[in-house]
Amino acid sequence: MVRNRQNIYMVFICVLSLFLLFLHFPFQVGELSNWVLIYTFIGAILLLNHFSVILPSGNFLSMDSALYLACIFLYGINVPLLALILSSFVFFFIRFKMEWWKHLFNFSNYSIMIVSTYYMFIASGGKVGNIDVTNLWPYTISLTVYFLLNLVLMWLYLFLASKLSIRNVFQKLTKKDDVKEAFLSYLCTLVLSLVMTIVIHEQPIFGIFLFISLSITLSLAFSKVFSLYKHEETRAQKDFLTGLNNHGYFKQTLDEFIKRSEYEDPFSIVLLDLDDFKKYNDFNGHVQGDELLTFFGGFISEKIKDHTFIAARYGGEEFAIIMPETTQEQAKMFMDKIRKEYNETPFKGVEILPLGCLSFSAGITEYEKGTYGASELLARADKALYYAKAEGKNNCQIYKEGRFHHKGHQIKEEIDGLEQQLQIFLSKDIYTYQHSKRVFRYAVDISDQLDLSEEEKRRLILGALIHDIGKIEIPRDIINKKGKLQVHEWEMMKKHVTYGKEILSSVKKYDDLLPLVELHHERYDGKGYPYGLKGENIPKLARILCIIDSFDAMTTERPYQKTKTFTEAIEELRKCSGQQFDPVFVEPFIKMVEHGDR
Incomplete structure (x- = not known):
């Protein structure tokens, strides 16, 4: 049902786009110099898509929107549409691994935005080719239409492609940080499109060359800064000994999971503790104890690499795992499986442990509607872990209210x-x-x-x-x-x-x-x-x-x-x-x- 709705929507967008293109066909370009300009625009669009500017969130901002807007302000509707058609045709062959319907749907979205923006520019008093920096309203209104259409077309696609309600999809798209970033990026697009319009109006080819050079420089600079930022962020989020995420990152991620859990699939968390680690540490020394922690970090990383699970060192010899889209019963099955594998893994010095092998105990709980944040969820998992220890260690227990009573x-x-x-x-x-x-x-x-x-x-x-x-x-x-x-x-x-x-x-x-x-x-x-x-x-x-x-x-x-x-x-x-x-x-x-x- 969801797939059918999504397909109908994409067909509608494509048909609407073809209808709008048909209304403007044939595209009157005029003299040879305009064709030279169009080919220059196509080359610029290809380069701008390759050298996108990376944003703080990790999303990418392509400068081609500023180029399309400048084309609209300077040359009307024909030049940007023709540049879009030819560049999309080139993209189809360059990005051959991408499904054909994605190329067509992306092209259709752009054509609808370009046509709508052009007519809004004319309706709001803008004059093609006549740059009036004293009256920015037509340019501002045009960009707003371009921005809103982009947002609505994307919002409808996500809504029809998912099982979420209208409210939940809207909430996901209107997160405070995302909205702020989108607003700033489109404000930059408006400013750049106006700057491009003025420069290209005076020196078309040189203006495009200058803009491309600036965009590529920004793309490389932002990529370098983002790479350094991600490197430092990763270091801040990782536990240096085990290579897993640290306590702070785990708590932050858990809070995020709880915030969005009202409209997404359930998740479970696991708190696990290495059995008799103190005894192992005291007998074999702290250096060997650190080696065991490092080994266990690698062991857990290997076991969850094919899943969307998030593992962290919670503190000392205690570890925590967030298991998205996993019930507590499924979590227990997974943890029991890797617990047995851990039991059978040879490691230096384990012969002094009571069980004669590596082992851990784990407490498991599933997020339930009405749970009071991370503190209650962790308290439940901790009680289940305590019960697992009380049951003789080397076992996994699901939290159950009646089991953890107080005298x-x-x-x-x-x-x-x-x-x-x-x-x-x-x-x-x-x-x-x-x-x-x-x-x-x-x-x-x-x-x-x-x-x-x-x-x-x-x-x-x-x-x-x-x-x-x-x-x-x-x-x-x-x-x-x-x-x-x-x-x-x-x-x-x-x-x-x-x-x-x-x-x-x-x-x-x-x-x-x-x-x-x-x-x-x-x-x-x-x-x-x-x-x-x-x-x-x-x-x-x-x-x-x-x-x-x-x-x-x-x-x-x-x-x-x-x-x-x-x-x-x-x-x-x-x-x-x-x-x-x-x-x-x-x-x-x-x-x-x-x-x-x-």
Whole structure:
């Protein structure tokens, strides 16, 4: 279906292009000097396509667009069209490895842009051959049409050639950096086309020669700079010992994968640890230990070279892999396969290891909608890795909530530790302290009513207790203000979720509570803060906490809000179910409250 749509679109563009060419046939060129100019243009176009200017993103900018625009401004429609036809014919034979339909489609796009730009130039008051630098509007409007047509034709092709929605394709094409780069490149094209127009008008052949010389010089200079930049960038991204990517590059790449994961295929991550590396290092020495790390880096690189996987040294003897378009089950199969190959690989000094061979343990998890960024994903993989170690090492484990539960006394110790953090509210804001304790008790009760794993119960209970910790940073006069908050005061109050995240981030053991602290004011309909997340993009436990937090806020005395009765608050929950609150969890909470389980 996608392929058929793409083919129909390309046929339509080609037919439209042929129709426009037919309307202008035969091309009136005139005297012999114009033919000399056309051949010069063709040679220039071929050279400009070969010596493209490389941009910071790695994309290429061909200067031939500036040449076509200058032709339009100086000679009208016939010269650029004829130059396009003849140069495309030459390209067909030079780039013989390229499919014929790509040549035709590329030619069709250019011809549509050239014809449309010419008529827009005339319609906006431009006069062919008459250079008026005091009135740049016709030139600016013409280039804008050229730019927009290029963008639209490319956008439609990508949309029809992919399974993505219109919104997602548009998002991919309108990334901030890409848009900025495109704008600057086309601004350069406008300036260069005007400069070319003036120079060619005075000295046609010499002007083209001068422009080509400048373009080739820029192309070579930019290529050299880009090569040096990529070399330094690669050095900054690589771990010198193993040859793999380093920790910083891995985290940056993982963040990028998570940002675009809403509309692309799923991916999995793996954290793996070389078993008994410390023992190997202590017995054989650090030099031999470094050799083992170097060997393992090469081993992993070899195993993933035929895949789109991204491997990195995460730290010490710990490594990480991002596996695009791979489910956690597929990731486990792959990791088990290479683990067994690693077991069978001979290496100096392994006889002192407990297993008598090289081995590693791995924790695997798959990105799920609503995951709270890289910290939660890595925390899940780390817990799976911990379980793999606990299972005797030399195995790979997929993260499963129920498998990684915490014993009751451990939760109690964590609760006691977090309650000490709340003590500061006793002197500054007694309301927030009491509110946090009530929300905590609600969370304890509702966690037994819902189908949650032990780990989810733990996170909900602890997150409920500490969810408003960021209010420590809010000025006392705003927290305790009587009456409605002003707009700037409300904006300050909303920042408590961000402050809370920053405070809790300093205690690494509570990274898994960050989603509840930062996102408990997100709304199911996407109108919450701080990010405006919607539906299941909000982590499940944050959606539950939103209901608990709102109910307690409605039913207890607050400085800037009237108190509701339980009945009124329940009516409000039902009224806002599916809007502010996740309807899946509203009724179970109401049932708990109505039965007096509070």
